Amino acid sequence: MRNIKLVIEYDGTNYCGWQTQPNGIAIQEVLEQVIEKVTQQKVSLNGSGRTDSGVHAIGQVASFTTNSSIPSEIFSLAINAFLPNDISVVRSEEVALDFHARFSAKGKTYRYYIWNDKRRSGILSNLTCHIPVALDVDKMHQAAQCFVGQHDFSAFMAQGSSIKTTVREIYSAKVFQVTNPFGDEIGKMICIELTGSGFLYNMVRIIAGTLMEVALCKRSEVQVIEALSKGERTMAGQTMPPEGLFLYEVIY
Amino acid sequence: MRNIKLVIEYDGTNYCGWQTQPNGIAIQEVLEQVIEKVTQQKVSLNGSGRTDSGVHAIGQVASFTTNSSIPSEIFSLAINAFLPNDISVVRSEEVALDFHARFSAKGKTYRYYIWNDKRRSGILSNLTCHIPVALDVDKMHQAAQCFVGQHDFSAFMAQGSSIKTTVREIYSAKVFQVTNPFGDEIGKMICIELTGSGFLYNMVRIIAGTLMEVALCKRSEVQVIEALSKGERTMAGQTMPPEGLFLYEVIY
Numbered sequence: 001m002r003n004i005k006l007v008i009e010y011d012g013t014n015y016c017g018w019q020t021q022p023n024g025i026a027i028q029e030v031l032e033q034v035i036e037k038v039t040q041q042k043v044s045l046n047g048s049g050r051t052d053s054g055v056h057a058i059g060q061v062a063s064f065t066t067n068s069s070i071p072s073e074i075f076s077l078a079i080n081a082f083l084p085n086d087i088s089v090v091r092s093e094e095v096a097l098d099f100h101a102r103f104s105a106k107g108k109t110y111r112y113y114i115w116n117d118k119r120r121s122g123i124l125s126n127l128t129c130h131i132p133v134a135l136d137v138d139k140m141h142q143a144a145q146c147f148v149g150q151h152d153f154s155a156f157m158a159q160g161s162s163i164k165t166t167v168r169e170i171y172s173a174k175v176f177q178v179t180n181p182f183g184d185e186i187g188k189m190i191c192i193e194l195t196g197s198g199f200l201y202n203m204v205r206i207i208a209g210t211l212m213e214v215a216l217c218k219r220s221e222v223q224v225i226e227a228l229s230k231g232e233r234t235m236a237g238q239t240m241p242p243e244g245l246f247l248y249e250v251i252y
Numbered sequence: 253m254r255n256i257k258l259v260i261e262y263d264g265t266n267y268c269g270w271q272t273q274p275n276g277i278a279i280q281e282v283l284e285q286v287i288e289k290v291t292q293q294k295v296s297l298n299g300s301g302r303t304d305s306g307v308h309a310i311g312q313v314a315s316f317t318t319n320s321s322i323p324s325e326i327f328s329l330a331i332n333a334f335l336p337n338d339i340s341v342v343r344s345e346e347v348a349l350d351f352h353a354r355f356s357a358k359g360k361t362y363r364y365y366i367w368n369d370k371r372r373s374g375i376l377s378n379l380t381c382h383i384p385v386a387l388d389v390d391k392m393h394q395a396a397q398c399f400v401g402q403h404d405f406s407a408f409m410a411q412g413s414s415i416k417t418t419v420r421e422i423y424s425a426k427v428f429q430v431t432n433p434f435g436d437e438i439g440k441m442i443c444i445e446l447t448g449s450g451f452l453y454n455m456v457r458i459i460a461g462t463l464m465e466v467a468l469c470k471r472s473e474v475q476v477i478e479a480l481s482k483g484e485r486t487m488a489g490q491t492m493p494p495e496g497l498f499l500y501e502v503i504y
Binding site: 008010030057076080085086087088090111113119148178181182183189246 | 308332340341343370431433434445
């Protein structure tokens with residue numbers, strides 16, 4: 001038996017999310033069907049974690065065990081031949097049998113992309129969240145540092161989530177401008193990047209909403225620190241929409 | 253009567269092209285319907301030129317005349333409020349009554365984007381053309397210089413096009429790498445940019461196909477020059493697919 005690790009990139013716009021659900025098409029489901037076609041065997045794909053409907057990935061990781069003799073690096077090409085255009089396996093490799101995409105993960109990096117211009121983008125509307133009011137990137141970057149370190153992120157979690165512990169560690173937080181390759185404008189695209197041990201449900205989207213509110217002077221850094229210490233959801237910012245969110249990397 | 257000029261950005265993936273057609277939804281048609289809603293008047297939108305199904309625009313230009321008293325810069329915001337996400341008016345301004353988006357144009361810039369990696373992009377599949385074999389960007393840029401100047405572009409036009417003259421002038425031709433903002437990889441995205449007095453049907457896509465074949469050593473620079481002088485379509489490269497093509501700017 002071999003254990004195959006896949007690194008997967010996808011545009012989540014047309015899917016109900018990573019995990020197979022009763023309604024809508026899930027990315028996991030599409031991949032499993034294609035892998036079964038390629039290997040001629042029933043497979044069960046273990047992902048590093050769910051992504052919600054409309055959320056994207058650059059480096060989602062999933063693994064499956066198989067008896068297939070296909071060379072490990074060929075899996076990506078063979079699977080891609082059958083996948084729809086908005087899902088791509090960018091790397092495939094054989095890993096130890098005890099590797100588990102979720103339980104072996106040491107951390108994750110998420111990115112949240114904002115289209116910051118008075119006018120919407122027609123080209124990147126599914127891949128960015130449109131904020132029409134000018135945001136101060138330096139101010140957001142500075143406020144983002146409040147999240148670095150080990151904290152109880154109760155205030156930054158969707159209400160109703162049941163989980164053992166709400167303590168997570170953020171290793172780094174960055175807010176920076178990126179260039180839109182389709183327009184060359186500088187300053188219209190902003191990226192929030194968070195790397196941490198793990199993330200609670202909606203945590204990145206709530207942190208992004210909080211940083212945006214800091215940039216708009218609706219919230220102060222002191223209030224962010226207070227929200228972290230008090231743990232009340234109402235003290236943190238709004239949950240940003242899914243289209244700006246990317247699972248960027250899973251660290252092992 | 254006022255003449256309003258719009259600069260329009262769109263992802264052409266889900267449309268039959270710019271121009272209204274019997275089958276499929278056209279970008280022109282969607283815009284006209286929204287402008288009629290905003291101005292409460294019947295309008296006829298003049299575009300700078302057609303774009304085919306699946307072709308995108310960063311700076312398509314179109315104009316319409318109206319009696320509406322809406323301030324010119326407000327049109328973009330009012331129209332955007334009703335447009336679907338994949339079309340956006342990025343600028344609106346009042347221009348002289350004799351301005352015509354097509355006939356007043358002095359030139360155009362087109363861009364063709366290639367995703368140059370063994371694996372497809374799951375994120376940018378509708379906005380780039382996937383070429384899995386490594387391309388030499390410098391070689392493509394050098395070969396692109398053959399097109400600069402005034403030439404008869406008969407060999408670089410879709411067969412069957414009826415047109416008065418096939419002579420066009422290319423002002424500049426560049427091939428360069430761009431950074432993918434969603435992945436930060438350098439070298440996976442290549443852009444071919446052509447600025448000229450005007451372009452024949454499929455001309456950019458055939459030039460892009462020819463440059464790609466030069467990069468793959470299937471065609472030499474000498475053969476490119478020969479194709480230009482002989483004017484035979486069979487002597488030029490293949491027509492690249494629409495998804496990599498962007499109408500980048502219309503020059504007035």
